[in-house]
Amino acid sequence: MALIKLALAGEGGQGVQSIAEILAEAAYEENKQAIYIPNFGVEQRGGVSIAFLQVSDQRIGAPKFNKADVVIALSKRAVSRTVRYSDSNTIYVYDSSISVDEEEMPKEAKKIIGLPAIDTANEKLHPRVFNMIIMGAVIGFTNIVSFGSAKFALEKKLGAKFERDPKLRELNYQALEIGRQMAEEALKEGVAN
Amino acid sequence: MALPATPKSWYLPTKPHKFCPGCGHGIVLKALGEAIDELEIQDKIVFGCDIGCSLLSWNFFACDSTQTHHGRTTPVMVGIKRARPELIAVGYMGDGGGYSIGSQHLLNAAVRNEKITVILVNNTNYGMTGGQMAPTTLPGQKTETTPYGRDPEITGYPTKGPEFVAALTSDTAYVARGTVSKYKQLKRYIKNALRNQMEGNGFSFVEVLSTCPTNWRTNAQQTWSFLEDEMEKYFPVGEFKNPFGKGEK
Amino acid sequence: MQKVVENTKKAFLTGNEAAAWAALAAGAEIMFGYPITPQNEIMHYWTRLAPKYGRNFLQTEDEISAGFTVCGAVQAGKKAFTATAGPGNTLMQEPFSMAEAMRLPLVAIIQQRGGPSSGTVIYSQQEVTLTTFGGNGEGHRIVYSTSSHQEIYDYIIKAFNTAWKYRFPTFVLGDGYQAKMREPLEMYDPEERGIELVKTFPLVGLEGKIGEEREPQHLCNIYSMEEELYEVVMKFAAEYEAISPEVVEYEEKECEDAEILILAHGVVSRAADDAVKALRAQGIKAGYFRPITLRPFPGKQLREAIAKSGAKKMLIAESAYGQFDRLVKQEIYGETIQINNLFMPGVGIIDTDIISKVKSIID
Structure with a gap:
């Protein structure tokens, strides 16, 4: 597998760091090299949170990158913080429930995709599994890890909670699956830039 | 004529000591030396001092000793004691080191109830550097940096060390203020401060009012009168x- | 002492977590620390793990105190360490200077953040000057600049040995990226690997009855006469020079026929390594030279690399405005190689930054 570079951004509490952490753990479980850096800027508390994740079969060089293969922005502010990571090879994804003007979107992208993750979580599942839809979508866009490894890493992180509430496990798995399907659909249709 | 008895814990090759004539440090260190002898802890003591006049005590005792920067004796002693709780750590410092540049260390060691003993000599000025104002300089007192007398409107009032240390520590701490004019009492206080550490109770602090005729520019009578x-x-x-009860004020 | 890592194992950790494990594996007995990003998690992991292995921790009132308590603890004969960054590193120069003056085996882990002043809490290589030559001294320190979690683990274990063997304060210089990122590494018990842990010894609080079995110890770092200080510093300088050849570490790749040498240290050397590979693939003969010890500096080895390659140009890349560059230049004074810079203070450097800079230089 060639190097995959991913930037995930959202409001504090949207769970972007958890997604990156679980994906990094899953990649490690697959014996891949993985580097995950949480954004730990001054906005660590209450602000835009960015996670940078790189996964590869080879040793990874610099921990940071200038342009991502996939950017996912989950709020208006997250969009303005992440347009800089997009170039003509980037799939730029935002949540379609947020209103962003055309000029705020990245000037360069391979594809810009609006994903109805927040609405889907609220309407079909549960607001708290919104970030699992996003994680499923990341897998759908990149195949960064296998679905099985993602579930394994998820179990490692949330296993105790799942034991107490087995329905939660189902809900998370469903969200993952929905996310992946959304991504695959979007890649087929998408909005070409 | 027989020489006055020196404490066994004094290190004789460095005597006579280097303090100025009329300085109170020698009296404080004699009280400490006798207390160490009577408690039979010479081999367990680690004595620490910083720079300033207290520096002249760095090789004063026949005890393991170390020296550090101005104000940093307290954390060095804390490090030693935390690393080796069986040792008895005694920090020796002046009012500038304890109440000014090292006040955060003194304050926090007191709050954490560090099981060390701090002996702080208050002579109302920075002696070694030439007699500047100290946190303890009295209102109206002339120093090199308050040539017209300390004006509390500009520089505040003197630091009352044992009062603030007592306010911060737990009841297992020992806090006292002695004076070189009352030797027996001073020795008792220092002994209590060492015993308190030996028994593992908590922070032990003795401020000692002392004399500095060199910088006060006083003769013997004026020196004693300023002190008392x-x-x-x-x-x-x-x-x-x-913590041993029998508090006196 | 209880074994911390029974069997060699792969792990996927943050650099700060790897640092705490390494200090435990090295047999560190007490940590003194004060919160500052990005080193906080070293304390967090240490405080969780240490009690399980009978080790101790004290959160001090500030970094000055953290440094001086370490000075006290090592004088008492215990393996002690601290960790800090940025303004905390500035404050710790005072105790670090005492450690230099008294030859105390102090170990400090520095996770560089942006500067000057509060800077950023994120990343930089701007604490090179401070860590190598900070304080009112002569830089008689040993500084390892790591570039991966494996190295954080390896060099923290090594740092304790170096400090106690040579009695020069020893630093492991990381950065915010290395602190916060997660990547795989292998953890091991040093003794299982044949790494003997250097024994500690007290400087105060010695055994034996004073006056009968031994003399009292009187340690000091202040001198009455300028000649006294001169003797001491010259003796330290001579000892430092003497041990330098066995302490120096560096990494060199593709220098034999290089037309341009790329110099980087720490995490930036990963980008330099990638850049050299990419440039070679494009037919550009680039070489890679990385000091692992910034103090003492592998100056002799760098001169040899310049000589054998015959390179006419050099690129020095760092996430600072010339701090590493100054170290390099003073070591290769007199060489005629053209020196070019890629200075990106407080910002990460990636391979493409270096590649395009190299192309602009050789065109």
Whole structure:
């Protein structure tokens, strides 16, 4: 597998760091090299949170990158913080429930995709599994890890909670699956830039 | 004529000591030396001092000793004691080191109830550097940096160390203020401060009112009068916290 | 002492977590620390793990105190360490200077953040000057600049040995990226690997009855006469020079026929390594030279690399405005190689930054 570079951004509490952490753990479980850096800027508390994740079969060089293969922005502010990571090879994804003007979107992208993750979580599942839809979508866009490894890493992180509430496990798995399907659909249709 | 008896824990190759004539440090260190002898802890003591006049004590005792920067004796002693709780750590410092540049260390060691003993000599000025204002300089007192007398409007009032240390520590701490004019009492306070550490109770602190005729520019009578009439009036002598009971004020 | 890592194992950790494990594996007995980003998690992991292995921790009132308590603890004969960054590193120069003056085996882990002043809490290589030559001294320190979690683990274990063997304060210089990122590494018990842990010894609080079995110890770092200080510093300098050849570490790749040498240290050397590979693939003969010890500096080895390659140009890349560059230049004074810079203070450097800079230089 060639190097995959991913930037995930959202409001504090949207769970972007958890997604990156679980994906990094899953990649490690697959014996891949993985580097995950949480954004730990001054906005660590209450602000835009960015996670940078790189996964590869080879040793990874610099921990940071200038342009991502996939950017996912989950709020208006997250969009303005992440347009800089997009170039003509980037799939730029935002949540379609947020209103962003055309000029705020990245000037360069391979594809810009609006994903109805927040609405889907609220309407079909549960607001708290919104970030699992996003994680499923990341897998759908990149195949960064296998679905099985993602579930394994998820179990490692949330296993105790799942034991107490087995329905939660189902809900998370469903969200993952929905996310992946959304991504695959979007890649087929998408909005070409 | 027989020489006055010196404490066994004094290190004789460095005697006579280097303090100025009339300086109170020698009296404080004699009280400490006798207390160490009577408690039979010479081999367990780690003595620490910083720079300033207290520096001249760095090789004063026949005890393991170390020296550090101005104000940093307290954390060095904390490090030693935390690493080797069986040792008895004694920090020796002046009022500038303890109340000014190292005040955060003194304050926090007191709050954490560090099981060390701090002996702080208050002579109302920075002696070694040439007699500048100290946190303890009395209102109206002339120093090199308050040539017209300390004006509390500009520089505040003198630091009352044992009072603030007592306010911060737990009841297992020992806090007292002695004076070189009352030797037996001073030795008792220092002994209590060492015993308190030996028994693992908590922080032990003794401020000692002392003399500095060199920088005060006083003769013998004026020196003693400044100590007993001015200083002891402003800085009350006594035990502020005493886990052994029998507190006196 | 209880074994911390029974069997060699792969792990996927943050650099700060790897640092705490390494200090435990090295047999560190007490940590003194004060919160500052990005080193906080070293304390967090240490405080969780240490009690399980009978080790101690004290959160001090500030970094000055953290440094001086370490000075006290090592004088008492215990393996002690601290960790800090940025303004905390500035404050710790005072105790670090005492450690230099008294030859105390102090170990400090520095996770560089942006500067000057509060800077950023994120990343930089701007604490090179401070860590190598900070304080009112002569830089008689040993500084390892790591570039991966494996190295954080390896060099923290090594740092304790170096400090106690040579009695020069020893630093492991990381950065915010290395602190916060997660990547795989292998953890091991040093003794299982044949790494003997250097024994500690007290400087105060010695055994034996004073006056009968031994003399009292009187340690000091202040001198009455300028000649006294001179003797001491010259003796330290001579000892430092003497041990330098066995302490120096560096990494060199593709220098034999290089037309341009790329110099980087720490995490930036990963980008330099990638850049050299990419440039070679494009037919550009680039070489890679990385000092692992910034103090003492592998100056002799760098001169040899310049000589054998015959390179006419050099690129020095760092996330600072010339701090590493100054170290390099003073070591290769007199060489005629053209020196070019890629200075990106407080910002990460990636391979493409270096590649395009190299192309602009050789065109």
